Amino acid sequence: MALVARVRALLLPGSRLRGATLGRAANGGGAGARRALSHRVLVEADPAAGVAVVKFRNPPVNSLSLEMLTELGICLEKLENDKTVRGIVLTADRPGIFSAGLDLTEMCGRNPAHYAEFWKAVQELWLRLYQSNMALGAAINGTCPAGGCLLSLTCDYRILADNPKYTIGLNETQLGIFAPFWFKDTMVNTIGHRATERALQLGLLFTPAEALQVGLVDQVVPEDQVQSTALSVMSQWLAIPDHARQLTKTMMRKATVDQLLKHREADIQNFVSFISRDSIQKVLQVYLQKLRKKNH
Numbered sequence: 001m002a003l004v005a006r007v008r009a010l011l012l013p014g015s016r017l018r019g020a021t022l023g024r025a026a027n028g029g030g031a032g033a034r035r036a037l038s039h040r041v042l043v044e045a046d047p048a049a050g051v052a053v054v055k056f057r058n059p060p061v062n063s064l065s066l067e068m069l070t071e072l073g074i075c076l077e078k079l080e081n082d083k084t085v086r087g088i089v090l091t092a093d094r095p096g097i098f099s100a101g102l103d104l105t106e107m108c109g110r111n112p113a114h115y116a117e118f119w120k121a122v123q124e125l126w127l128r129l130y131q132s133n134m135a136l137g138a139a140i141n142g143t144c145p146a147g148g149c150l151l152s153l154t155c156d157y158r159i160l161a162d163n164p165k166y167t168i169g170l171n172e173t174q175l176g177i178f179a180p181f182w183f184k185d186t187m188v189n190t191i192g193h194r195a196t197e198r199a200l201q202l203g204l205l206f207t208p209a210e211a212l213q214v215g216l217v218d219q220v221v222p223e224d225q226v227q228s229t230a231l232s233v234m235s236q237w238l239a240i241p242d243h244a245r246q247l248t249k250t251m252m253r254k255a256t257v258d259q260l261l262k263h264r265e266a267d268i269q270n271f272v273s274f275i276s277r278d279s280i281q282k283v284l285q286v287y288l289q290k291l292r293k294k295n296h
């Protein structure tokens with residue numbers, strides 16, 4: 001289902017998004033600051049600075065469910081159409097977990113049509129972020145595995161909180177699955193081929209010190225300074241004339257984007273046939289059960 005169709009479905013009677021205040025701006029915060037709220041995404045815009053802070057709030061772990069992907073997509077589209085916004089900082093509404101990555105329940109025990117719809121939504125969000133003309137920063141105020149790491153890698157820079165519990169990486173192989181080529185390419189574009197090969201094969205989750213060393217993040221700062229640092233770095237990116245920065249960004253990312261655009265349908269089919277395998281379903285069920293057992 002395309003984004004518009006998914007939005008319509010979310011707005012059907014009984015849907016949890018129905019009645020949400022998505023896009024409704026209310027005055028609050030500092031002079032000129034605006035807040036907009038959907039169920040799972042909070043936007044705090046500062047038109048004077050030209051920056052919006054987009055906060056994930058999909059408890060308990062900010063997993064990227066189909067609904068979360070859709071709401072995030074809508075929110076980013078609105079910001080792209082807002083002439084007062086030139087930069088976005090992605091962060092978690094509450095410190096602790098930036099995002100636990102793709103929602104495993106979307107990939108377990110469902111039918112092929114659902115897997116295809118979910119994967120298309122993942123592709124759409126990546127394309128929207130990776131091709132964004134805006135300057136994007138990630139204020140990583142919590143642990144950041146797999147799909148969470150991918151979100152941060154679409155940004156132009158990453159600031160990570162200095163807390164050894166907050167690890168970051170594409171850990172898919174640890175689950176018994178693997179990162180598709182465009183996840184891999186996004187990481188290669190950030191830390192290079194050799195470091196990516198090692199990180200992906202071993203499914204490494206890097207501590208802040210390791211992530212800084214390998215170049216996965218640009219700065220590690222005390223936990224209470226993550227957002228302020230991300231905003232201050234943003235002002236450097238926004239000091240560059242937009243057209244020059246945007247043309248450069250497009251040039252740097254075009255080959256990677258084109259690869260997915262060219263193989264989009266095949267990538268969906270690959271994902272569906274891989275994830276539908278009995279052996280993969282079993283591995284994911286075991287992983288989910290292990291996560292759940294901790295709490296019961």
Ligand SMILES: CC/C=C\CC(=O)SCCNC(=O)CCNC(=O)[C@H](O)C(C)(C)COP(=O)(O)OP(=O)(O)OC[C@H]1O[C@@H](n2cnc3c(N)ncnc32)[C@H](O)[C@@H]1OP(=O)(O)O
Nearest residue numbers: 060061063100101102103104105145146147178291292295
């Ligand atoms: C082809 C590419 C495919 C996939 C790419 C991906 O993104 S796969 C997802 C990979 N993500 C992970 O491996 C992270 C898994 N989660 C964790 O390691 C921990 O949950 C985390 C994030 C460190 C937080 O730990 P914490 O102790 O704070 O929470 P807990 O583990 O108790 O989790 C709370 C409930 O959330 C459920 N949950 C966690 N992660 C996910 C997830 N990714 N998708 C769906 N659900 C998730 C967990 O089962 C708990 O559920 P509950 O029923 O409340 O026990």
